[in-house]
Amino acid sequence: MATIEPADFYQFLLARRSAVFLVDPAPSPAIVEKILTAAGTVPDHGGLQPFRFVVIEGEGRDRFGEALVNAAEEAKGTTLEEAVRPKIKAKAFAAPLQILIIYSPVPGTKVPFTEQMAAAACTGYAMILAANALGSAAVWKSFAYPPGSALRQLLELKEGEQSLGWINLGTERQKEGATDSKTNRIPVRARLKHTVIFVK
Numbered sequence: 714m715a716t717i718e719p720a721d722f723y724q725f726l727l728a729r730r731s732a733v734f735l736v737d738p739a740p741s742p743a744i745v746e747k748i749l750t751a752a753g754t755v756p757d758h759g760g761l762q763p764f765r766f767v768v769i770e771g772e773g774r775d776r777f778g779e780a781l782v783n784a785a786e787e788a789k790g791t792t793l794e795e796a797v798r799p800k801i802k803a804k805a806f807a808a809p810l811q812i813l814i815i816y817s818p819v820p821g822t823k824v825p826f827t828e829q830m831a832a833a834a835c836t837g838y839a840m841i842l843a844a845n846a847l848g849s850a851a852v853w854k855s856f857a858y859p860p861g862s863a864l865r866q867l868l869e870l871k872e873g874e875q876s877l878g879w880i881n882l883g884t885e886r887q888k889e890g891a892t893d894s895k896t897n898r899i900p901v902r903a904r905l906k907h908t909v910i911f912v913k
């Protein structure tokens with residue numbers, strides 16, 4: 714097995730950046746399997762695995778997009794305007810492949826639900842890091858509305874389960890002439906300085 718210098722891995726962590734535009738090719742099935750395997754390595758109190766995943770790709774994105782439109786319509790209680798529909802549906806086509814993260818809490822254990830959700834959220838970051846390490850670009854996305862009936866059916870959402878959004882995966886494409894606003898962004902540590910308290 715190849716080894717990696719811890720210092721290199723640390724630099725990899727600092728350099729991580731979400732992708733802005735994602736296009737084909739999608740990660741191969743073998744890479745997707747590895748990304749999902751990485752999700753299973755997260756800190757998980759009690760080993761409950763309070764999470765599961767739904768992989769959307771290819772034509773499946775059409776059903777996903779329609780389900781997002783349905784969710785918006787059910788939340789608003791009205792049919793969306795023709796101009797708005799494609800904008801919402803386009804979220805499903807923003808990448809060649811998506812992995813939705815479903816928080817699936819396990820009741821009746823001593824592990825509080827907050828900890829279970831924390832474990833589920835870790836899977837998103839683990840999958841992004843794994844994807845980047847394996848050559849895929851990634852960004853975590855979500856939706857402003859609660860899942861409607863179509864999305865619940867598509868994701869097979871059970872009582873108590875919640876979508877934590879999805880990881881868009883693919884190949885990064887820089888928009889023609891665009892400057893990467895994130896390239897020169899404030900270093901990570903500087904961004905954290907107001908949110909870290911040290912007790913000595």
Ligand SMILES: Cc1cc2nc3c(=O)[nH]c(=O)nc-3n(C[C@H](O)[C@H](O)[C@H](O)COP(=O)(O)O)c2cc1C
Pocket residue numbers: 729730731732852853854855856877878895
């Ligand atoms: C649960 C979750 C949902 C997110 N949803 C969105 C989203 O819908 N749209 C968006 O622009 N960024 C979303 N983000 C943030 C991006 O994934 C990304 O972290 C952010 O653009 C900062 O870029 P960076 O990861 O390169 O620092 C979400 C992050 C998390 C953790």
